[in-house]
Amino acid sequence: MEIFTEQIRKEHFLSRTDARVKIISSLMILVMVLSYRGIFFPFFVFVSGMGLCYKMKIPLKRFLLRFSEPLFIVSVVLILKLFFSGKETLFSFAWFGITVIGHSDGLMEGIRIACRIMGAVSIVAVLGFSTPFNEIMAGLSWMRVPRSFVEISMFAYRYIFLLFEDGMVIYNAQKNRLGYTKIRRGLNSFGVLAGSLTLKAFDNSHNTTVAMVQRGYDGTMPLLKQKPFRLAEVSLSVLVIAVMGIIWTR
Amino acid sequence: MKVLHSKSAVQGLYLLVVTTSCIVLTVCEAHAMHISEGILPLNWAALWFVVAAPFVAAGLQRLKKLSAIDLSFKPLVGLMAAVVFIISCMPIPVPSAGTCSHPCGTGMSGILLGPTISVLIAAVALLIQALFLAHGGLSTMGADIVSMGVMGSFAGYLTFKALRFMKVNLSIAGFMAGLLADWATYITTSAELASGIRGDSAFVPLFWKILIAFIPTQLPLGILEGAMTAGMVVLLYKKRPDLLVKMRVLKPEEIAI
Numbered sequence: 001m002e003i004f005t006e007q008i009r010k011e012h013f014l015s016r017t018d019a020r021v022k023i024i025s026s027l028m029i030l031v032m033v034l035s036y037r038g039i040f041f042p043f044f045v046f047v048s049g050m051g052l053c054y055k056m057k058i059p060l061k062r063f064l065l066r067f068s069e070p071l072f073i074v075s076v077v078l079i080l081k082l083f084f085s086g087k088e089t090l091f092s093f094a095w096f097g098i099t100v101i102g103h104s105d106g107l108m109e110g111i112r113i114a115c116r117i118m119g120a121v122s123i124v125a126v127l128g129f130s131t132p133f134n135e136i137m138a139g140l141s142w143m144r145v146p147r148s149f150v151e152i153s154m155f156a157y158r159y160i161f162l163l164f165e166d167g168m169v170i171y172n173a174q175k176n177r178l179g180y181t182k183i184r185r186g187l188n189s190f191g192v193l194a195g196s197l198t199l200k201a202f203d204n205s206h207n208t209t210v211a212m213v214q215r216g217y218d219g220t221m222p223l224l225k226q227k228p229f230r231l232a233e234v235s236l237s238v239l240v241i242a243v244m245g246i247i248w249t250r
Numbered sequence: 251m252k253v254l255h256s257k258s259a260v261q262g263l264y265l266l267v268v269t270t271s272c273i274v275l276t277v278c279e280a281h282a283m284h285i286s287e288g289i290l291p292l293n294w295a296a297l298w299f300v301v302a303a304p305f306v307a308a309g310l311q312r313l314k315k316l317s318a319i320d321l322s323f324k325p326l327v328g329l330m331a332a333v334v335f336i337i338s339c340m341p342i343p344v345p346s347a348g349t350c351s352h353p354c355g356t357g358m359s360g361i362l363l364g365p366t367i368s369v370l371i372a373a374v375a376l377l378i379q380a381l382f383l384a385h386g387g388l389s390t391m392g393a394d395i396v397s398m399g400v401m402g403s404f405a406g407y408l409t410f411k412a413l414r415f416m417k418v419n420l421s422i423a424g425f426m427a428g429l430l431a432d433w434a435t436y437i438t439t440s441a442e443l444a445s446g447i448r449g450d451s452a453f454v455p456l457f458w459k460i461l462i463a464f465i466p467t468q469l470p471l472g473i474l475e476g477a478m479t480a481g482m483v484v485l486l487y488k489k490r491p492d493l494l495v496k497m498r499v500l501k502p503e504e505i506a507i
Binding site: 027067069117124146158160163187212213217 | 286288289290291292313316324325328336337358371373375377380386387449451456459462463473477481484485487
């Protein structure tokens with residue numbers, strides 16, 4: 001769970017920027033990355049994202065953790081496209097009596113998708129690393145995302161840490177009592193773990209509601225109040241999007 | 251020139267595969283079935299958002315209706331989203347694939363809170379995962395909601411209801427609901443992935459290749475999801491049967507027996 005905390009470095013200019021500006025800019029660049037047909041623009045976005053993560057002093061382990069799954073997907077896509085897509089032969093070899101053929105056009109298509117994935121992931125990583133969850137939610141609410149959706153997201157985020165801690169206590173207790181030594185026993189233990197978390201969710205929801213009603217809860221949660229937009233931030237954002245747009249059209 | 255191009259491409263590929271493998275094997279904890287950020291081109295990403303939207307809207311409508319009756323319903327949905335999030339963050343070793351993976355939890359939430367609310371729960375869990383774990387993505391959220399939220403929840407819910415209607419044992423019904431919810435998610439994800447990355451290739455062969463590529467992970471994972479769902483239902487039945495009645499999973503007379 002440490003992936004959520006401590007990564008917000010307030011001294012960095014991106015962390016101080018209005019969440020709405022960051023969300024809108026990120027979404028616009030994301031659309032450009034997804035709609036680009038070549039390699040250059042997504043790769044440029046990826047490198048820029050890496051640079052921003054470096055400037056924000058994101059720890060290497062956390063950074064690698066964030067990119068591990070996309071990298072796994074990238075490797076699967078590259079293999080699929082290289083060997084199962086395309087017509088132009090790049091290389092071939094015999095493997096247990098089967099002729100394996102790698103295709104150059106398939107590889108190029110794979111690299112294009114890989115760049116798109118890494119470019120898109122780096123945009124969202126910068127947004128996630130530089131913006132606290134409650135600010136993102138307030139920004140989404142300002143963007144007319146349904147209030148109920150924002151509220152249950154806030155509830156979920158608030159209780160992830162609590163339930164995760166409870167879950168780890170149960171998991172470690174099960175492990176210490178050899179709950180995961182055999183497949184059948186492991187499956188049973190995991191079922192009990194899931195059931196216990198569900199029970200805790202039911203109990204906590206009741207207790208939370210009672211406590212919240214005592215404090216005036218009427219079915220809607222208060223969200224962060226939005227400050228007015230700052231001209232410098234908006235101007236910088238427009239400039240960045242314009243530069244990205246120019247690169248995108250080339 | 252072409253030979254040089256080919257040679258450098260092979261070297262580049264070799265370097266990429268080795269680097270990727272090193273990073274993935276060093277830090278990888280969970281390879282699930284969410285579609286990664288950026289993998290779908292804009293048109294496909296938009297299409298899946300359009301497909302997912304009515305289900306999310308139905309979930310929001312139902313949430314509004316139920317939370318007007320019971321104030322604790324909104325916190326409960328939020329907490330269930332947290333449970334689904336946590337369950338999908340628990341790395342479980344999958345020896346056949348040599349990696350770790352994790353279940354989805356939407357079959358479970360589908361049974362307990364109904365499929366439309368479960369779609370909403372999946373959407374919330376996916377949003378948090380996309381923002382903070384790079385697990386799934388913002389652009390692929392529509393596709394992930396359709397596979398994990400819609401297909402997973404409805405497959406789990408309908409299987410459970412059908413088996414209970416046929417008087418099948420509670421744990422077997424729970425197991426089958428979890429199993430089919432997981433496999434429905436996995437099959438839908440394979441179809442979404444194949445349609446998104448196929449380029450000029452034919453859809454069906456690529457779909458089968460993706461489906462087969464993920465079998466070593468997803469086949470045992472489905473069993474895990476089934477066991478988890480069965481365990482959850484049985485535990486609730488033993489400890490808090492009143493909750494199962496309240497959530498309309500069981501009828502009061504089934505508890506009395």
